[in-house]
Amino acid sequence: MAMANLRYVLIGCLILWLTLGTGRTAAQITVNGNSEQGVINCTIPDRDLSLSQAQTLYESGCYNAAATVLETVSQQGDSINQAIALSNLSLTQQQLGNWQLATDALKMAFERIEVSNADHQAAIQAQALDVQGQLQLARGQAAAAATSWEQAAQLYTQLDQPNRAALSQIKQARSLQTLGLFQQVKVILVDVAKSLREQPTSDGSEKAIALRQLADVLWMTGASEISLHKSDSSNEQQTRSVQSLLKESLNIGRELNRTDITAAATLSLGNFYRHQFFKDISQPTIDHQKAYKNFSNTLFIYDQVINETSNRPSALQALLNQLSFKVNADIRDWLSEAKGLSTDQQRELQTALEPTALQASYDTAKTQLSILRPGRQTVYAHVNLAESLLKWQQMKWQQNQPLAIDGTEILALLKTAEAQARQLDDKRALSSVLGHQGQLYGLYSKDSQGPWQNAYLETATILTRQALSQAQAIGARDISYQWQHQLGRLLTAQGDRDGAIAAYKGAFDTLQTLRSDLIAVNSDQRFYFRDNIEPIYRELVALLLPPTRSQQSKANADGVQTSQQDLDLVRKVMDALQVAELENFFQAACVDTTTELGKTLQPGDAGIYPILLDHRLEVVLQLPMVDKTVQQANTTSELTEDYTLQRFSSNVEKADIEQLLSQIRRNLDSSNPGAVRQFERASERLYTYLFEATEIGPQTKPQTLAIALENALANSSSKTLVFVLDGPFRAIPLGTLYDGENYLLEKYAIALNLGIEVRESTTLPNGADLKVLAAGVRNPPIPFEDYVLPNVTAELEKIQTSGASVKLLQEEDFTRETFNQQLNDANYQIVHLATHGQFASNREDTYILADDERLPVDELNALFRNTQAIQNPIELIIFSACRTATGDNRAVLGLAGATVQSGARSAIAALWSVDDAASVPFAEAFYQHLEQPDTSRAVALQQAQLTLKEEYTTPRYWAPYVLVGSWR
Known part of the structure; x- marks a missing residue:
């Protein structure tokens, strides 16, 4: 469950609570050996209320009580004290999901800061901007959040606090990443890496935290390393990998004797290997040895934290992460198909996934949970464990094997969490607990019959409705859609089609408001989308298009009523x-x-x-x-x-x-x-x-x-x-x-049409009025030298003699710099790229080649979205020698993505590697037909392919081209 990690910064005797990340990893767990399990003290002192008392309540998860104290403290003392209290109040209201109250408190905090003349005014303003960035991002205002964190970083730099500036920049990069501004993200992260490199280790814990968060944001944005100049006066490149950044953070923690820092860095490394593993097995062609290595590294690192750290909260977090990893069904699917693994490797994998190993992990986690101090983090730890057990149960049912853990044990975990959530009056945590209880009863209904099945379904429905009510009461859309989806499935099982459609429509509508929030990367993001997001769309469509009677049985069909409204919603x-x-x-x-x-x-x-x-x-x-x-x-x-x-x-x-x-x-x-x-x-x-x-x-x-x-x-x-x-x-x-x-x-x-904007577009002009930028590379750079295209020159010559106004960039003239310059200097309707490239199911492997380097799809935005292109968008971009990754159904998304990033209204590319010689007559025919009056680009493509078919009858040569986007 997504939670913000909290940190407390002292300025003199004043305390401000700050968030240092919005990642999806669980919050740090706290241990209190003297606390009785299930007892939470949220009592508000009778007098002498202070920031320190509010902090104690906040750390205990007593957010309502903390908010009450802060409301009182915010009316005491001078303006700077009030500003600190109000900033903390905003942070507390965010935890409660009271977004308007959080906004109001922050507005008053800035008003107090503005009238203050205290020495610490700039520092308090920077910290308030940090809180504002979190609030804006939580409300889907990623661009505004990036601006707030940019301003915070500037203030920290002026205050000579480079590590805090780096932390704000990292958060700025995360918000820009959700907007798809990858080139800006790269620039910021390079700047952060340089800044951290120049800071001495003596700066301590803040540098260690910044290094870890830099590593996390790198792999979350799809990178495993970052390159920067060794010094400002050197052009020599230095590469910093995720592993090296985390190792440096780990070493700082050891020097400071801070087990929390060392454990956090090690945990991040385990999460990184986990991410790499899921990335490996999501490829259309899997490197099984690489996947095996990342699988082994994941378990090894988690074991290291579990067995070697004296930091018990981190050990428990590693244990929970490891268990959730082991019960993932995709791992077993991969293992059943993995080829090329040795007998020892297969035995190692099977041993790690044996029921006895899972049972041992569960028993240890259950014991560790018993010594946790009650609070929100403890509630989510119980839910985390219960969720893993539910997945384990589902696997057992699918395999027709005896149940792994009795359902009453899972329910007991969730009941303990429910009691704590109710004591805390924490609606978000309570929603999560009730929803998972509903999931448990729904799961058991599938293995029951008659009255028991009905009773389980009814109980599951009641609990799911309660969970949804709690989530909607605080505007928690990121969990509301999950319970709306669950409710839809339960009502479908009960035969309530209308109720199910209403629930699914609610989930669908909620998802449309959540888009950027769902982008925040999970370690298994592609699988998460497949298992949790995509089914909402498909199951709703299946309900809206009920089967005919002949599809339900062998009886003759007499039609099914499908309304216009239903078809329109489909x-x-x-x-x-x-x-x-x-x-x-x-x-x-x-x-x-x-x-x-x-x-x-x-x-x-x-x-x-x-x-x-x-x-x-x-x-x-x-x-x-x-x-x-x-x-x-x-x-x-x-x-x-x-x-x-x-x-x-x-x-x-x-x-x-x-x-x-x-x-x-x-x-x-x-x-x-x-x-x-x-x-x-x-x-x-x-x-x-x-x-x-x-x-x-x-x-x-x-x-x-x-x-x-x-x-x-x-x-x-x-x-x-x-x-x-x-x-x-x-x-x-x-x-x-x-x-x-x-x-x-x-x-x-x-x-x-693949989801890209369908914009009004006119037929392309004819003759010299049609402006074409044609670029090509015959001999690509290392390491792509095997992709030689001997007929590029002939293809470009055919375009040049087509009658259009053509600007050519060939070989050494086709560099990133010259290409960008041409796009800035003139308005082209068509950009024709006769160079090797690839469209894959992930953006890291989607690229085109210039003469001097590889141009990733991420960077097309920066190249194409210049002033000229914004005012006069490119009508058509042609990737004549590019191909999609073999056997990759998602690879066409790479083509659509390249179109989006370039800002073009449409694109043409091939679904497999085309014969280089066939590209020449194809280009000639395409531009000839495009010259005909009132000929659309779709018709020009059709006629060019038919012309090619006359010479090359086999579909291999004429068939691969597809047009994405506007067809005018």
């Missing part, structure tokens, strides 16, 4: 899922705005949403309003102001569609006649499922009048198909779908 949910996936790819809220696809469709366009559910393939067809007469004549679809929506469905298992897609992708880039025949057979079957899907209309319409999708498209006179693709469909170019006689590309121009 469309919105699938659009939002595209955005969520793209932002998960970037780990940043980088998609500023989206325009509904229906508002941009024009006569001749059709929007198609293929949606793959467990036992059926659903398709939603969106047509512009202009087709009203045709639609009314041929269908009973309802109308909106801008577009019509129709539903089509095919009875097919999800696994069968996925197998077909895999067969198509595997054989597409082969010239072998046998592979081509296999591709055509699989492609024809997929075409049947998709385009012969039957219309599902209102119950009043006879099923015999229902038409197939291909007929609806023919009736609409559509010429361009805009696909909003569901996951697995992104692996193939849909133009290769085969009806037995023709490919889809031969009938329609095709474009993809």
Whole structure:
């Protein structure tokens, strides 16, 4: 559970409570051997209230009591004392989720600071800005938070407090990261690294904390190291890895004899290896030895903290982290498929995951919990342990094995946590406890029948509603959506479809307000999205598109009522899922705005949403309003102001569609006649499922009048198909779908919409009015020298003779600096890049090559988003020699991400490595067709591919190109 780590800074005799991080790791646990378990003293003293008393209450988790004391203290003493009390009051109200009260207190604090003439005015202002940054980030105001922390860092620098300045800069970088401003993040982190390098170790604990947080923010933003000049006068580079930063923090802690610092640094190292492991096993092609090494390092480091540190809170935290790691189902999935591991390595992994090892960890953790001082951190420690046990139980059920831990033990942990949360009057903690109790009862309902099952479901529903009520009372959206999702699942199990849809819609609406908050990186972020975020979208869509009677049984179908409102919500949910996936790819809220696809469709366009559910393939067809007469004549679809929506469905298992897609992708880039025949057979079957899907209309319409999708498209006179693709469909170019006689590309121009902004865009100009920046590299830099492109010069020459106004950058002329300069100096409608590049399922492996270096997708924003580009956005960017990572369904997100980062309205790239020689006639044909009056970029691409098909009949050569974004 996300909690802020708290720190207390003395200025003379005055105390200010500060937050030093908003990471998602658990707060530090405190131990009190003299406290009785479950007894919390939140009594407010009768007189002589002071900041120190408020601090004691705060540290005990008595936030309401601390707030009461601070309200009194804030009215006493001089203005600077009042400012400190008010800043602390804001921090306390933030813990309670009272955002408006926190804002009001902070506003009054700044007013007191402004009228103060005390010597410590600047220091208090810097600390208040720190508190303000946390408040703004918690309320989704990442840009404002970055400004607050920037101002705090400047004040700390003026006060000659470089370590505190570094801490504020680190938090500034985290907030900018959520906005997708990776280049700015990199600049700040390099500055922080230089500053910390220059500070002597004698500066002590603050430097150690800053080093650890710098290391954490590096791996959380996808980096494992940072490069900087060895000195201001040297161009020689020095690399600081996450491990080296944490080692330095660890050494400082040892010199100071601070076990809390050494344990925290070691814990961070364990969390880093954990992150690396999950990153390893999320790759389409897994390096199993590398994954094994990071798995072993994770457990070794956690064991080191557990067994060697005298800091008991850190030991318990390591134990809880280790147990949650071991019960992760993805580890077992990886182990079952891991290849190339030795017998000893496999035995080591299996031993670590044996039930006896998990039981021992649980027993030790349970003992450690008994000596914790009651408080919010203790509540979350109980929840953390219970959550791991719940995951362990789920695995046992799925494997049809005896239960690992009796459910009453899990419930006892949660009941202890509930009692403490109620004593603290902590609504957030109580919400977490009640929600997990609901999860426990819901889990046990699946293994029960009859009255017991109903009783468990009813209890789970009541507890989940209570958890949701507590979360909503304090505006805790980050946990509200979880309980709304859980409630939706419980109501679905009870057959309450309307109630379930309402709960899912609540979760969906909450997620739309949370975007940047969900970006904060977990060590297993991609898996977290897959398991906790994506299902909300898909399960809601499944409820909105109920199966027909024939899909429920073998009876004849007579239609299912699907309202226009339901179909419209399906469309919105699938659009939002595209955005969520793209932002998960970037780990940043980088998609500023989206325009509904229906508002941009024009006569001749059709929007198609293929949606793959467990036992059926659903398709939603969106047509512009202009087709009203045709639609009314041929269908009973309802109308909106801008577009019509129709539903089509095919009875097919999800696994069968996925197998077909895999067969198509595997054989597409082969010239072998046998592979081509296999591709055509699989492609024809997929075409049947998709385009012969039957219309599902209102119950009043006879099923015999229902038409197939291909007929609806023919009736609409559509010429361009805009696909909003569901996951697995992104692996193939849909133009290769085969009806037995023709490919889809031969009938329609095709474009993809992947969540990027659909902006109004006009047809590109002709002749000299079309300005093109064409850049290419034949011989790429080391270590990419194997990716030689011998025909780059010929390709660029074809573009230069196309009739457009073309600026060429070739070989040594195509550097980061010259490329950036050209983008600043002129307004180009097209940027054509004939250079090697790759689009992968993670942004770290998505890049293009200049002559002098690799340009990561993160940095395209800084290169393209100059003043000229902002005023006149690039219409089209073409990655003619780039490719997506083989077998990676998410790799097209890299293409969409590159489009977003460049600010272009659309992009063209290939789904696999294209023959360099074929790129030349492709480029020639594309620009020739683009020269034709009123020719859209989608049609120009279609015609260029068909031209290529005449020369290269095998799909491997003409099929890979896809257009993402605007198709005008």
